[in-house]
Amino acid sequence: MSNKELEPLSDPGLPAHAHRKADHDEAAAKRAERQVAILFMLSALGTVLFIYSYIWIAQDIYVYVPIIGTSNAHQLFLGLGLTFSLFFIGAGAVHWAKTLMPDEEVIAQRHEMRSSDEDRADLIASVKENAGAAGLGRRTLIKRTLGLSLGLVGLSPILLLRDLGPLPSDDLTKTTWAEGVHLVTDPGNRRLRPEDLEVGAVAHILPEIENPAERSLNDVAKDAVLLIRMRPEDFRLDAEKLSWTYQGIIAFSKICSHMGCAVALYEQQTKHLLCPCHQSTFDVPTGAKVIFGPSARPLPQLAIKVSEEGYLVAAAPFNQPVGPSFWERKK
Ligand code: FES
Missing domain, CATH: 2.102.10.10 (Rieske [2Fe-2S] iron-sulphur domain)
Structure with a gap:
C-alpha cells in the first residue's frame, strides 16, 4: 500500500484519536520500554527453565501441586518453561506494539490487487522507514532482550531432537x-x-x-x-x-x-x-x-x-x- 493512499483519519463521524501517554511523555516511553524488556527477559528465563528441566530434573521425581495433585516434576517444569518462554515473547511483542510502535489511524483506499512497481518500491521504503520508527535501532534494551529471548526459544526444538532417539x-x-x-x-x-x-x-x-x-x-x-x-x-x-x-x-x-x-x-x-x-x-x-x-x-x-x-x-x-x-x- 502506498503512503499516498494512507490519509490521516478525519471522518467527523468517528471519535477523535486518543494518543497514548508514551507518545508525548518520554518518561512513560522509557517505562514502557523497561516493561517490554522485562517481558522478554521472563521469556528467556522460561527457556532456561525448559533446558534445565530437560537436562537436570530426573524423570522419576514427583512433586505435589495444589489443585492438580501429584505431578511428574520433569514434565511439569518442561511444560511451564516452554509456556513462559512462548507466552512472554508474545506478551512483550504485544506490549511493545501497543505502547511504543507508531500509533496512527489512517484510511486505506482500496486499489487493484497488484500494486504498481512504483507502489511496491514505495512499500519497501515505507517498511524500512517504519522499522526505524518502531525504535528497534534506537531502543537497544528492547533489541537486546528480544534477541536474547528469540535466540533462546530457538534452542527448545533443537533440544527435543534428542528425543527422536538413535538413527x-x-x-x-x-x-x-x-x-x-x-x-x-x-x-x-x-x-x-x-x-x-x-x-x-x-x-x-x-x-x-x-x-x-x-x-x-x-x-x-x-x-x-x-x-x-x-x-x-x-x-x-x-x-x-x-x-x-x-x-x-x-x-x-x-x-x-x-x-x-x-x-x-x-x-x-x-x-x-x-x-x-x-x-x-x-x-x-x-x-x-x-x-x-x-x-x-x-x-x-x-x-x-x-x-x-x-x-x-x-x-x-x-x-x-x-x-x-x-x-x-x-x-
Ligand atoms: S508395514 Fe507395510 S506391509 Fe508391513
Whole structure:
C-alpha cells in the first residue's frame, strides 16, 4: 500500500484519536520500554527453565501441586518453561506494539490487487522507514532482550531432537538376542521346550532378561519374534537356514520389513505370514520370502537350538538388521 493512499483519519463521524501517554511523555516511553524488556527477559528465563528441566530434573521425581495433585516434576517444569518462554515473547511483542510502535489511524483506499512497481518500491521504503520508527535501532534494551529471548526459544526444538532417539539404521542392528538367550512367551515370560509347540502352532516370543519389568518398549519392538512349528519336510530352505531351525520350529523377526508393523497373522493352511498394514505376505517354508505386497526382503530369521536343559534358546544374534529396509543397509 502506498503512503499516498494512507490519509490521516478525519471522518467527523468517528471519535477523535486518543494518543497514548508514551507518545508525548518520554518518561512513560522509557517505562514502557523497561516493561517490554522485562517481558522478554521472563521469556528467556522460561527457556532456561525448559533446558534445565530437560537436562537436570530426573524423570522419576514427583512433586505435589495444589489443585492438580501429584505431578511428574520433569514434565511439569518442561511444560511451564516452554509456556513462559512462548507466552512472554508474545506478551512483550504485544506490549511493545501497543505502547511504543507508531500509533496512527489512517484510511486505506482500496486499489487493484497488484500494486504498481512504483507502489511496491514505495512499500519497501515505507517498511524500512517504519522499522526505524518502531525504535528497534534506537531502543537497544528492547533489541537486546528480544534477541536474547528469540535466540533462546530457538534452542527448545533443537533440544527435543534428542528425543527422536538413535538413527534407525544403527539401532535396528542391535537386539537383545545372543547365543544362549532363552526364548520366553509374550505374555507369560515362560521358557519353552520344543514339545510345547504342536505342528501348526504359533507363539509370540521375547528374549529372556533378568528383570522383565525393566524391558523397554524400544526393546520389545525390536526383539519380538514369531515362533512357528511346521513339519520339517515342509521346509524349502538352503542348508544354512535349515540349520537355524529345530525339529520343524522356525523363528522370524515379527517386525515387518516394509514399514515396521507387527506381522502377526499366520495362515496355517497356506503357511503364510501376513502383515495387516499393507498386506505384505511372507512364505514361511521358504524362509519368509515375500510373495505379495510392498515389502522388499524376507523377515530376518533367528537361528535357534535347544539348551542342555531342553529349552529353546537363540543360537546366534540376528545376522541382519530387523525392521524396515528403506534406508541404506550396512549388511
Ligand atoms: S508395514 Fe508391513 S506391509 Fe507395510
